[in-house]
Amino acid sequence: MLTTSIESILFAAAKPIGIDQLKKHFGESEEVILVSIEDIRERYNRPTSGVHLLVHEQKVQFVTNPDCAQDVVAFLKKEASGPLTQPSLETLTVIAYRGPMTRPEIEQIRGVNCGLILRNLLMRGYIEEKEDKMRLQPMYSVSIEFLRSLGALHVEELPEYESFHNNKHIDELLQKISEQTSV
Amino acid sequence: MFEVQSSQFSGPLDLLLRLIETEELSISDVSLAHVTESYLHHIKAHEPPPEDLADFLIVATKLLYIKSRSILPTEPEPEEDASTLALQLRTYKEFVEVAKKLNEQFERGQEVFAHEKPDVVKRSSFVLAEGLDQTVLHGAFVRLQKQLEPFFAMQQIAMERVVSVKERLNQLRESILTRARMTFSDVIQSHTSKVEVVISFLALLELVKQQVVHTVQSDAFSDIEIKRID
Numbered sequence: 001m002l003t004t005s006i007e008s009i010l011f012a013a014a015k016p017i018g019i020d021q022l023k024k025h026f027g028e029s030e031e032v033i034l035v036s037i038e039d040i041r042e043r044y045n046r047p048t049s050g051v052h053l054l055v056h057e058q059k060v061q062f063v064t065n066p067d068c069a070q071d072v073v074a075f076l077k078k079e080a081s082g083p084l085t086q087p088s089l090e091t092l093t094v095i096a097y098r099g100p101m102t103r104p105e106i107e108q109i110r111g112v113n114c115g116l117i118l119r120n121l122l123m124r125g126y127i128e129e130k131e132d133k134m135r136l137q138p139m140y141s142v143s144i145e146f147l148r149s150l151g152a153l154h155v156e157e158l159p160e161y162e163s164f165h166n167n168k169h170i171d172e173l174l175q176k177i178s179e180q181t182s183v
Numbered sequence: 184m185f186e187v188q189s190s191q192f193s194g195p196l197d198l199l200l201r202l203i204e205t206e207e208l209s210i211s212d213v214s215l216a217h218v219t220e221s222y223l224h225h226i227k228a229h230e231p232p233p234e235d236l237a238d239f240l241i242v243a244t245k246l247l248y249i250k251s252r253s254i255l256p257t258e259p260e261p262e263e264d265a266s267t268l269a270l271q272l273r274t275y276k277e278f279v280e281v282a283k284k285l286n287e288q289f290e291r292g293q294e295v296f297a298h299e300k301p302d303v304v305k306r307s308s309f310v311l312a313e314g315l316d317q318t319v320l321h322g323a324f325v326r327l328q329k330q331l332e333p334f335f336a337m338q339q340i341a342m343e344r345v346v347s348v349k350e351r352l353n354q355l356r357e358s359i360l361t362r363a364r365m366t367f368s369d370v371i372q373s374h375t376s377k378v379e380v381v382i383s384f385l386a387l388l389e390l391v392k393q394q395v396v397h398t399v400q401s402d403a404f405s406d407i408e409i410k411r412i413d
Contacts, residue, residue, distance in 0.1 A: 109275060153295070176267055
């Protein structure tokens with residue numbers, strides 16, 4: 001019944017729903033909610049289903065099947081996302097694979113000041129900025145909108161996600177800047 | 184010395200990577216030292232945008248440092264910063280490659296869509312008044328209908344009259360054609376309501392106006408004689 005209720009809520013909702021909100025509403029533990037979410041995901045995320053479940057950063061949302069994009073765009077006269085410039089694409093890639101991360105970390109990987117581009121990406125809604133209480137600086141991560149325009153239902157679906165997300169070289173590199181900045 | 188043609192770089196690492204790749208070198212301190220001159224030449228020829236200039240210059244200093252060390256005869260001590268640039272560049276290269284894959288995914292056009300927030304500003308929600316149900320609604324409608332009854336009845340009469348005056352006029356015209364004369368009391372003999380009498384009278388007036396008949400009445404309230412005009 002819990003799973004069914006969650007499914008109905010997700011269907012009727014006009015925006016992504018937080019796992020936290022569901023926990024609070026149903027008075028259930030995160031594990032119980034996640035089991036339901038996983039159940040819904042398994043039932044929907046298959047080629048024959050027109051509706052899929054997108055899960056990102058503790059939020060879930062029903063979306064269309066990536067393979068149906070053309071028809072949805074044509075029929076509902078949706079605007080498809082425009083192309084990305086090379087710097088935008090690079091920055092988004094870095095954040096998608098390594099986020100949430102700070103601006104110095106992004107700049108360490110790209111070797112160039114990213115202030116303008118981050119502002120631009122924030123404005124286009126491709127990334128989100130959250131204040132991190134421990135590190136006292138904003139952390140950037142890609143948004144649900146970004147995943148939607150990419151047609152990815154979870155960041156882990158991105159090509160070679162695992163090898164980039166847990167990469168020793170990158171860890172080492174980022175470690176170096178944290179040493180530099182802390183000196 | 185060769186030249187990288189495009190001046191459009193997403194940053195100093197991008198330029199450096201292209202220089203190394205053009206020379207088909209692997210990413211190491213040796214190759215970095217090797218492309219130092221090209222790098223300097225390039226940023227001199229195509230000045231980077233002001234906001235990125237500092238970043239280009241930082242990389243330039245790192246390159247010069249690596250280069251100078253490689254020329255010095257003394258055995259170089261292991262230096263953190265130099266290998267950092269190579270590491271940085273290798274990492275950057277990996278990201279550039281995976282960025283290409285992401286872009287391919289973008290271009291496959293498999294965007295997914297979710298419910299949109301409605302365009303309209305949220306209306307105050309519709310709340311049914313307390314105690315209101317189907318029976319109450321039905322009762323209210325029945326009462327309303329009763330109140331409107333006289334109005335509808337009046338309309339009905341008006342309709343009848345309009346139609347009837349015309350009909351009566353034709354009846355009268357036909358009956359006067361078969362007889363040379365008749366009286367108004369003949370006409371209203373069969374009438375049951377006042378309205379009917381009024382209608383006949385209106386029809387008669389109309390016939391007078393059209394000069395089909397003319398009428399004679401000797402006294403007030405006496406019978407009206409109707410004669411055909413030939």
